[in-house]
Amino acid sequence: MSIPNPINTQQAEDSLLSANELHSKAGPRSRGDLFISLTLLALQGFGGVLAVVQRELVEKKKWLTNEEFVEQWSVAQILPGPNVINLGIMIGQRTFGPSGAIIALAGLLTLPFLSLLLLAAVYSGVSDLPWIQASLRGMNSVVAGLIIATALKMASALSKNPLGILLSAVLGLLTFGAVALLHIPLLYVLLVLGSVSCISAYRKTIALDLKSQSKAENVGGV
Amino acid sequence: MNTLILDTVNTITMTALDWVHLFMHFCELSFLSIGGAISAAPDMHRYLVVENHLLSDTQFSSSITLAQVAPGPNVLFVSLMGWNIGLNSAGGIQAGWLAWCWGLFGAILCLIAIILPSSVMMYRVAKWGHKNSQRPSVRAFKSGLAPIVIGLMISTGWLLQKGQHLDSSNTTLIASWTLTVFTALLVWKTRIHLLWLLAFGALLGALGVI
Numbered sequence: 001m002s003i004p005n006p007i008n009t010q011q012a013e014d015s016l017l018s019a020n021e022l023h024s025k026a027g028p029r030s031r032g033d034l035f036i037s038l039t040l041l042a043l044q045g046f047g048g049v050l051a052v053v054q055r056e057l058v059e060k061k062k063w064l065t066n067e068e069f070v071e072q073w074s075v076a077q078i079l080p081g082p083n084v085i086n087l088g089i090m091i092g093q094r095t096f097g098p099s100g101a102i103i104a105l106a107g108l109l110t111l112p113f114l115s116l117l118l119l120a121a122v123y124s125g126v127s128d129l130p131w132i133q134a135s136l137r138g139m140n141s142v143v144a145g146l147i148i149a150t151a152l153k154m155a156s157a158l159s160k161n162p163l164g165i166l167l168s169a170v171l172g173l174l175t176f177g178a179v180a181l182l183h184i185p186l187l188y189v190l191l192v193l194g195s196v197s198c199i200s201a202y203r204k205t206i207a208l209d210l211k212s213q214s215k216a217e218n219v220g221g222v
Numbered sequence: 223m224n225t226l227i228l229d230t231v232n233t234i235t236m237t238a239l240d241w242v243h244l245f246m247h248f249c250e251l252s253f254l255s256i257g258g259a260i261s262a263a264p265d266m267h268r269y270l271v272v273e274n275h276l277l278s279d280t281q282f283s284s285s286i287t288l289a290q291v292a293p294g295p296n297v298l299f300v301s302l303m304g305w306n307i308g309l310n311s312a313g314g315i316q317a318g319w320l321a322w323c324w325g326l327f328g329a330i331l332c333l334i335a336i337i338l339p340s341s342v343m344m345y346r347v348a349k350w351g352h353k354n355s356q357r358p359s360v361r362a363f364k365s366g367l368a369p370i371v372i373g374l375m376i377s378t379g380w381l382l383q384k385g386q387h388l389d390s391s392n393t394t395l396i397a398s399w400t401l402t403v404f405t406a407l408l409v410w411k412t413r414i415h416l417l418w419l420l421a422f423g424a425l426l427g428a429l430g431v432i
Contacts, residue, residue: 043293077371078364079347080255081340082297089341093348101345105337112294113301117329119292120305121322123284124315131428133280137386138427140287141398142419144383145405147260151375152410154368161365168369175373179264180380183272186254186265190370198366205362 026062027095031103034095037061038088038107043115053084063091084108162204163197171197232278236311241331244276244307248300248335253343257371259297259336260286263378267385270303279385281306286382291420297336304332379406398432 028034041056058069076086085108092104126132158168175193178184236244247269251262263286270277277285285306289299308328312321354360383402405419426432 042295075347076344077257078367079340079344080253081337081344082255082258082295084295085297085337085341086344089344090348093345098345101341101348105341108295109298109333109337112292112298113329113333116289116292116294116298116302117305117326119288120302120325123288124309127284134430134432135424135427136284136287137398138401138423138425138432139291139420140283140386140423141383141401141427141432142405142423143287143290144379145402146290146379146409146416146419147382148376148379148402148406149409151372151379152406154375155372158368158372161368162362163365163369171369172373172376175370176377176380179374180377183264183268185268186251186262186374190254190256194367194370197370198363201366202359202362205358205365209358 028063028091031096031099034092034100035103035107038104039111042084042108042112053087057091161201162208163201164204167200232275232281232310233313234276234307234310236276236307244304245331245335248332249339252336252339255336255340256367257374259300260378261371261374262336263299264374264381266300266303267381270307271385276307276310277303281310283382283385298333300336301329301333304328304330307332394432397426401426401432 028037037056041053044056054069054073057063058066064072072087072090073083076083076090079086085105088104088108089101092100092102094100096103123132155172158165161168163171171193175189178189178193179186251259251265254265255262267282271279271282282303285302286299289296289302292298305325305328308324308326309315309321311328312324315321379402383399386398401423405423408414408419409416423432
């Protein structure tokens with residue numbers, strides 16, 4: 001069978017991972033545990049799940065060590081797709097293989113999907129009421145601010161970016177102009193600005209690596 | 223203000239081919255949604271609202287806002303867009319159970335399209351492991367995309383804020399932008415719970431300030 005027995009996989013995983021202290025030994029106990037834990041995690045996230053993920057998976061459940069979390073989170077972020085979904089797929093895959101990834105997806109989406117549809121159905125029934133419309137507009141302004149704030153929080157990480165603050169700001173502003181003001185399709189924006197950005201980042205990364213290497217050699221020489 | 227009511231009834235005709243195009247477009251966006259599906263929201267706005275008129279501006283914004291108000295991953299806003307397209311194609315919620323079926327169909331179709339391609343890719347990368355994460359090319363890819371992702375997220379906030387002002391007076395416009403900036407600063411600098419801010423926004427809206 002291609003789908004492994006959960007208990008054996010867990011034991012195999014544990015014995016494999018015990019060699020490396022960086023890895024957390026506790027993972028989801030069973031497929032059911034994985035599904036229920038991720039469902040509960042998803043249902044706690046109002047205004048997005050991002051805020052609760054670290055607290056739940058690292059501090060409470062200890063499925064991941066903090067180092068593992070940072071590493072996996074950055075991978076989940078650079079690949080296309082929702083970060084939380086991507087992280088769930090990684091955890092599911094790591095513990096139970098293909099079925100784990102599918103269960104993680106199902107856990108994160110099923111109940112939130114149904115509750116959202118229920119909310120939408122209720123909303124379509126009352127959306128003609130002026131005060132409902134008006135309060136949704138009020139919340140809309142808040143959500144716009146929330147998304148911008150998340151972007152600003154992420155921007156603080158740019159100070160460590162090899163591109164440097166100035167070039168990062170220029171690229172960010174160009175992206176904003178192209179997408180928000182000129183309505184240029186995302187594909188072209190990513191192809192042009194994305195490749196310019198990645199190529200300059202590559203050059204600077206290589207240059208920085210050489211610099212730190214020669215520094216290390218100099219120190220070694222002395 | 224009253225134009226809003228007309229705005230929510232937006233009847234469209236969707237042929238099978240239109241649904242296929244919609245599905246393909248969201249599949250494409252799935253591969254492009256670096257930093258989460260919300261970075262692809264400006265492009266969805268272009269495709270759904272500006273070019274094909276499948277959704278009204280109000281429906282577009284309310285899909286994102288409702289999904290943010292409800293618990294769960296943000297990506298579910300895409301299924302609400304599908305739900306609204308389904309409702310529009312059936313002639314609005316007034317069409318009864320037919321509208322519900324089309325709404326559900328649209329919601330599931332759009333959710334699968336936005337989730338599946340990126341998830342398959344993620345699965346493959348997860349299997350490949352992190353052993354290559356220290357390569358310069360991988361690190362450059364990561365840092366190169368960071369400013370672009372940030373620019374895309376600010377665009378999303380901008381379009382979301384702008385989409386609701388087709389009929390607003392200048393005073394509500396100023397009040398609404400003030401609330402957005404105020405929220406952005408609070409969330410950026412403090413750890414205030416988001417539900418308070420959403421409730422505050424809803425209250426200001428219901429009182430007619432915004």
